[in-house]
Amino acid sequence: MDDNARYQVLRNDEDQYSLWPANLEVPEGWHAVGKEGTKDECSAYVDEVWTDMRPRSLRERMDNAAS
Secondary structure (H helix, E strand, O other): OOOOOOEEEEEEOOOOEEEEEOOOOOOOOEEEEEEEEOHHHHHHHHHHHOOOOOOHHHHHHHHHHHO
């Protein structure tokens, strides 16, 4: 990754996050979350919001198994 480039934060349907160059089209299966900035700014945002690394489908299965 280029430290001087602009990035955007993407999230997929499993609530997993990724940094993506802001000047490129968002790939299929991913959605922009509205955060754009430097690599460090976007990484800090992801660190703040992505607190459970498990995919959403796994979290849901584990929650259903527990109840």
